[in-house]
Structures are given as structure tokens and as C-alpha cells.
Amino acid sequence: MTGDQLPGYAVFDDYVLSQRIAVVVRWFLLLTWFVLINYRPDIDTKILWSLNGTGTALALLNGYIHWRIIKDRPISARYVIALSVFDLSLITAGIGLTTRFENSFFVFYYPALLGLSLVFSSRRLSFTMVSLVAGVYAAISLGLQPGVNLQVSEEKILLARIATLFAVVAAANLMTRLERTRRLQAVKAEREEASKNLALQKRAAQAELEAQMERDRISREIHDGIAQSMLCPEP
Numbered sequence: 001m002t003g004d005q006l007p008g009y010a011v012f013d014d015y016v017l018s019q020r021i022a023v024v025v026r027w028f029l030l031l032t033w034f035v036l037i038n039y040r041p042d043i044d045t046k047i048l049w050s051l052n053g054t055g056t057a058l059a060l061l062n063g064y065i066h067w068r069i070i071k072d073r074p075i076s077a078r079y080v081i082a083l084s085v086f087d088l089s090l091i092t093a094g095i096g097l098t099t100r101f102e103n104s105f106f107v108f109y110y111p112a113l114l115g116l117s118l119v120f121s122s123r124r125l126s127f128t129m130v131s132l133v134a135g136v137y138a139a140i141s142l143g144l145q146p147g148v149n150l151q152v153s154e155e156k157i158l159l160a161r162i163a164t165l166f167a168v169v170a171a172a173n174l175m176t177r178l179e180r181t182r183r184l185q186a187v188k189a190e191r192e193e194a195s196k197n198l199a200l201q202k203r204a205a206q207a208e209l210e211a212q213m214e215r216d217r218i219s220r221e222i223h224d225g226i227a228q229s230m231l232c233p234e235p
Contacts, residue, residue: 019065019075022115026062026087029108030055036105037094047097054090061086080119087112088133092140101141101148106161109133110168117172121180130169134162 037051061083068075091108098105113133117126141148141158148154 019080019119020069021118022080022083023062023066023069025111025115026058026083029087029111030059030062033090033094033105033108043098051090051094051097054093058083058086058090077120080116084112084116084129087115088129092133092136095137096140096144100144100146101154101158102146106137109137109165113165113169114172117169118176121173121176123173126169126173127166130165134165137165138162 033055034052037048037055041048043051065075065079065083067073068079088109091105091112094105094108095103113126113130116129120126138158148158
């Protein structure tokens with residue numbers, strides 16, 4: 001059994017626990033997003049409305065997840081994936097519609113990808129997501145104005161940003177897998193201890209049964225001896 005094959009009772013609360021953190025982090029990111037977008041805006045009004053509308057939609061979704069957590073409702077994998085995809089889409093839209101490579105919104109990728117990787121231990125899912133994000137971000141940075149200035153080696157900056165995306169995901173995925181392995185080991189140890197206790201209880205019950213049978217045998221022998229002496233008194 002691997003770290004991805006934990007029994008249900010060992011992982012049933014993973015999404016809820018991780019999303020408690022993700023919801024709070026997302027509120028901070030959304031607040032920062034709205035401040036940066038609306039404070040001294042230097043973009044077209046239609047784009048500004050579009051970014052604010054997208055941010056509001058994400059805030060509503062985050063509020064819905066927050067409500068489910070408060071009400072102790074289950075958080076399924078599809079909610080987590082949907083919110084993570086929405087996070088990444090909003091960040092990418094902000095970068096693509098504003099100053100592209102020069103925009104500092106790329107830093108929002110890190111907590112968004114971190115939150116996803118801390119929930120799912122699947123390397124395939126985590127690295128597929130970060131590869132798509134890195135590919136789109138590289139395409140926006142290289143293909144749209146003002147672009148990457150090769151004369152001052154800005155491609156090194158782009159490479160460092162993309163490498164950091166992968167490093168964040170790799171670290172989070174490793175932590176998640178290690179935590180699930182540790183939990184699996186704890187569950188297995190608990191089950192082994194429970195099995196030992198059950199075996200001890202069975203042996204104790206068997207010993208008690210044997211003792212009771214011995215007491216019954218002795219009692220019958222005494223009873224039979226008394227009855228025999230009464231039927232055949234000595235002369």
C-alpha cells in the first residue's frame with residue numbers, strides 16, 4: 001500500500017483541513033488583488049471592470065467554500081480543483097490584460113499552486129497544472145508586448161520565475177506525500193496495536209473459559225463424590 005492508497009478513514013478530512021488554510025490565504029490574495037487593480041489604475045476601464053468582475057466571482061466561490069467549512073459540510077475534490085483553476089485563470093488574465101512580463105501579479109501563482117499541491121499528492125496532477133501555467137505565462141511574456149528584452153538578459157528572469165513555480169510545486173507535493181506516508185504509518189501502527197490487543201483479549205477470554213470449565217469439572221467431581229457417599233454409606 002502506497003501513500004496514495006490510504007484507507008478512507010485516514011484521509012476523509014484532507015480537503016477540509018487544507019481548504020481552511022487555502023480559504024484564508026485566498027481572502028488575503030483577493031484583497032491585495034482588488035487594491036492593486038483599483039489603486040491608481042493604468043488600464044482601460046473595460047479591462048478594469050472585467051478583472052474586478054472575475055475577482056468578485058472568485059470571492060463568491062471562496063465565500064461559498066468558507067460557508068461549507070463553517071457549516072461542517074464536506075469539501076470534495078472537484079471544489080478544490082475548480083477553485084484552484086479559477087485562481088490560476090484570474091492571475092493569468094490579470095497578467096495578460098495588463099503589463100504582461102512586467103506585471104508583478106505572477107507572485108500570486110506561488111500560493112495558488114502551493115494550495116493545490118498541498119491537497120493532492122498526485123505528482124501527475126501537480127506537475128501537469130504547473131506545466132500548463134508555466135507554458136501560458138512564458139507565451140504571454142515572450143509573445144505579447146512589452147515582452148522579454150533579450151538585450152538585457154530578461155529571459156533569465158523569466159526562467160527563474162518558471163523554475164520557482166516548479167520548485168514550489170515540487171516542495172509542496174513532497175511534503176504532502178511525506179505527510180500521507182507518515183499518516184499511513186500511524187494508521188498501520190494503530191491497526192497493529194489494535195490487532196495485538198484483540199489477540200490478548202481473545203487469549204484472556206480463552207483462559208477464563210478454560211478456568212471456568214476446570215471449576216465446573218471440580219464442582220461436578222465434588223458433587224458426584226458427595227452423592228456417592230450418601231448413596232453408599234460406610235458400614
